[in-house]
Amino acid sequence: MNTMLIWGYDDRMQKLSPAGSHYCSACQGERSFSHFLAYRRNHLWFLFSFVTDRHYYRLCDDCHEGFELEPRIVEPELPAHPIPFYTRHSWIALAALILLAVLWSLRDSPPPASSNPPNPSSPDRTAIST
């Protein structure tokens, strides 16, 4: 069976919530800011994926300049995880499929042959004689 592996990644940026009005040093004025999440989705066959390189930002809505925020400060304030569940954890489905394929291939396998089968004609050497 020939199977072509398609492995890749894409970088995604997602707007989360308004972050109020602040002075923007790039725009030189008072601007509205928003919280953003940038992450990398690694995938296999565009179907099974997991997330790496997660970064939160507070960026100006006009020029997109800003600064990075600590995840431990941002994440507890989020109402739900911003990255879809399947995007984060679909690799578990792939692992389950691989496990099922391994179990299926072992289903009809003969039992392993013993390397030193017992010989019925030889005397029992484990018996203790007195």
Ligand SMILES: [Zn+2]
């Ligand atoms: Zn700005």
